Amino acid sequence: MPKILIIEDEEVIQRVLKKILESEGYEIDSAYNGVEGIKKIKENDYDVVLCDIKMPKKDGIEVLEESKKIKPDLPFVMISGHGDLPTAVESMRKGAYDYIQKPPDLNRLLTSLRNAQKLGTLVKENIRLKKKISKKYEMIGESKAIQKVKEIIEKVAPTDSRVLIMGDNGTGKELVAHWIHQKSKRANKPFVEVNCAAIPSELIESELFGHVKGSFTGAYKDKKGKFELADGGTLFLDEIGDMSLSAQSKVLRALQENKISRVGSDKDIKVDVRIIAATNKDLKEEIKKGNFREDLYHRLAVIVIKVPSLDERKEDIPLLVTHFAKKVAEEQNMKPKAFTEKAIKKLQSYSWSGNIRELRNVVERLMILGGDEITEEDVENFSGKS
Numbered sequence: 472m473p474k475i476l477i478i479e480d481e482e483v484i485q486r487v488l489k490k491i492l493e494s495e496g497y498e499i500d501s502a503y504n505g506v507e508g509i510k511k512i513k514e515n516d517y518d519v520v521l522c523d524i525k526m527p528k529k530d531g532i533e534v535l536e537e538s539k540k541i542k543p544d545l546p547f548v549m550i551s552g553h554g555d556l557p558t559a560v561e562s563m564r565k566g567a568y569d570y571i572q573k574p575p576d577l578n579r580l581l582t583s584l585r586n587a588q589k590l591g592t593l594v595k596e597n598i599r600l601k602k603k604i605s606k607k608y609e610m611i612g613e614s615k616a617i618q619k620v621k622e623i624i625e626k627v628a629p630t631d632s633r634v635l636i637m638g639d640n641g642t643g644k645e646l647v648a649h650w651i652h653q654k655s656k657r658a659n660k661p662f663v664e665v666n667c668a669a670i671p672s673e674l675i676e677s678e679l680f681g682h683v684k685g686s687f688t689g690a691y692k693d694k695k696g697k698f699e700l701a702d703g704g705t706l707f708l709d710e711i712g713d714m715s716l717s718a719q720s721k722v723l724r725a726l727q728e729n730k731i732s733r734v735g736s737d738k739d740i741k742v743d744v745r746i747i748a749a750t751n752k753d754l755k756e757e758i759k760k761g762n763f764r765e766d767l768y769h770r771l772a773v774i775v776i777k778v779p780s781l782d783e784r785k786e787d788i789p790l791l792v793t794h795f796a797k798k799v800a801e802e803q804n805m806k807p808k809a810f811t812e813k814a815i816k817k818l819q820s821y822s823w824s825g826n827i828r829e830l831r832n833v834v835e836r837l838m839i840l841g842g843d844e845i846t847e848e849d850v851e852n853f854s855g856k857s
Contacts, residue, residue: 472496472497472498473496473497473498473518473519473588474497474498474499474500474515474516474517474518475492475497475498475499475500475517475518475519475520475521475584476499476500476501476502476508476511476512476515476517476519476520476521477489477492477499477500477501477502477521477522478502478503478504478505478507478508478520478521478522478523478526478531478534479501479502479503479521479522479523479526479550480503480504480523480525480526480527481523482503484523484550484573485501485503488521488575489501491577491580492584495581497584500515500517504526504527504528504529505526505527505528505529505530505531505533505534506528506529508520508522508529508534509529509534509537509538509541512538512541512542512545513541517545518546518588518591518592519545519546519547519548519568519584519587519588519591520538520545520546520547520548521548521550521584522534522535522547522548522549522550523549523550523551524549524550524551524552524558524559524562524570525551525552531549531550531558531562532558532561532562532565535547535549535562535565535566535567536565539565539566543566544591544594544595545591546568546587546588546590546591547562547566547567547568547587548567548568548569548570548571548580548583548584548587549562549567549569549570549571550570550571550572550573550575551570551571551572551573552572552573556572559572568583568586568587568590569583569586569587571583608645608646608649608650608653609646609794610643610646610647610650611787611790611791611794612784612787612790612791613786613787613790614779614784614786614787616779616783616784617779617784617787620647620776620777620778620779623774623776624647624650624651624654624776625654627651627774627776628650628651628652628654628655629654629655629656630655631745632773632774633726633745633746633747633748633770633771633772633773633774634648634651634746634747634748634773634774634775634776635748635749635750635754635768635771635772635773635774635775635776636648636747636748636749636750636775636776636778637749637750637751637754637775637776637777637778638749638751638777638778638779638780639751639780639826640751640825640826640828641781641825641826641827641828641829642778642779642780642781642826642827643778643826643827644709644749644751644778645664645707645709645749647749647776647778648662648664648705648707648709648747648749649662651705651747652704652705652707652745652747655705655745657703657704657705657745660701660702660703660704660705661700661701661702661703661704661705662701662704662705662707663697663700663701663704663705663706663707664707664709665678665679665697665706665707665708665709666709666710667708667709667710667711667712667713667714667718668709668710668713669710672715672717672718675714675715675718676717676718676721676734677690677694677696677734678696678697679696679697679698679718679721679722679731680696680698680721680725680731680732680733680734681693681694681695681696681698681699681731681733681734682694682696682733682734682735682736683733683734683735683736685735686733686734686735686736687734687735690734690735693733694733696731696733698725698731698742698744699731699740699742701742701744702742702743702744703743703744704744704745705744705745705746705747706744706745706746706747707747707748707749708722708746708747708748708749709748709749710749710750710751711748711749711750711771712750712751712752712754712757712762712763713752716762716764719763719764719767720764722767723764723766723767723770725742725744726746726767726770726771727770729741729742729743729744730742746771748771754768754772755768780823780826781823781826781827781829781830782822782823785819788815788818788819788830789815789819791827791830791831792810792815792818792830792834793810795830795831795834795835796808796809796810796834796838796845799834799835799838800838803835803838803839805838805839806843808838808841808843808844808845809844809845810837810844810845811844811845811846811847813846813847814845814846814847814849814850816847817847817850817851817854818830818833818850818854821854821856833854833855833856836853836854836855837849837850837853837854840852840853841853
């Protein structure tokens with residue numbers, strides 16, 4: 472049964488609205504002023520709030536603004552007198568779904584509440600799906616090393632500070648970047664990834680900044696670059712240590728001035744992008760060799776996160792094995808398999824130069840080739856380790 476909170480200081484109107492809406496199958500809760508309304512919004516879950524504008528202690532606009540900070544996705548339908556119309560319009564700009572004039576037209580009121588409820592349900596479903604999708608990038612582990620990484624993410628994610636993620640191949644640098652984005656205020660905006668090592672040096676500038684038609688052979692039409700595509704969101708520059716010096720210079724300008732220009736154009740384009748970079752190289756050594764700009768390094772390394780190798784967090788291997796075994800069973804449509812304690816200890820005894828990525832591949836191999844329960848003998852025979 473949908474639940475509606477009516478915030479209305481006039482008792483007669485409150486009573487009439489409650490009677491009508493209960494007859495339509497709604498569960499009704501009441502508040503007689505804005506302060507009481509905010510308290511109930513904090514303490515309860517509602518599908519829609521029906522809120523008067525003119526009230527003592529705290530008016531409807533103040534209630535709306537405060538509620539949006541507490542529960543930003545809770546739909547509001549405002550009730551206004553004829554003289555309140557400019558305020559009612561202002562409430563729409565501040566996030567109200569609709570406003571109804573007093574005395575309310577019953578059909579209009581019911582239609583508005585139904586539509587507001589549907590919108591609220593849709594938003595909740597989108598949030599649920601987003602949380603489900605985000606599990607793809609879940610960081611598994613409870614070791615001190617990984618807890619330290621998680622703590623830094625919690626602190627840096629809500630800010631717009633640039634982050635440099637360092638670590639060996641296969642340690643999960645991409646997961647860290649996704650976590651920072653998903654926990655940031657930019658989470659509903661694009662997350663755009665560029666693998667700087669996979670793009671030829673002569674094409675990296677076009678990939679990052681876009682190009683105009685005819686700017687080089689093969690440029691048959693205008694193209695947006697990754698900076699433009701990530702506007703408002705996060706741009707993840709993976710393996711930035713492999714970026715050409717020419718492209719580094721342009722990235723530095725983009726970070727300094729928050730604007731870029733497409734290849735073949737002198738027109739500036741303003742961009743609002745948070746940069747997260749990652750590398751498996753020691754950038755300070757690359758600076759000494761002349762392969763990386765020191766000024767760009769200092770622009771990127773506002774916050775540095777060092778992702779530990781798997782050998783530095785072997786106590787996480789039991790959790791990781793269970794997680795990967797479950798994922799492999801789902802992906803391969805296989806019967807779930809358990810790993811014996813001795814099998815886990817055997818896996819913990821190995822050195823993992825390929826880190827998390829290597830462990831995931833070994834678990835998949837053992838799930839396919841091992842018995843109904845993965846034993847120490849299975850690990851010795853099929854892991855490919857010695």
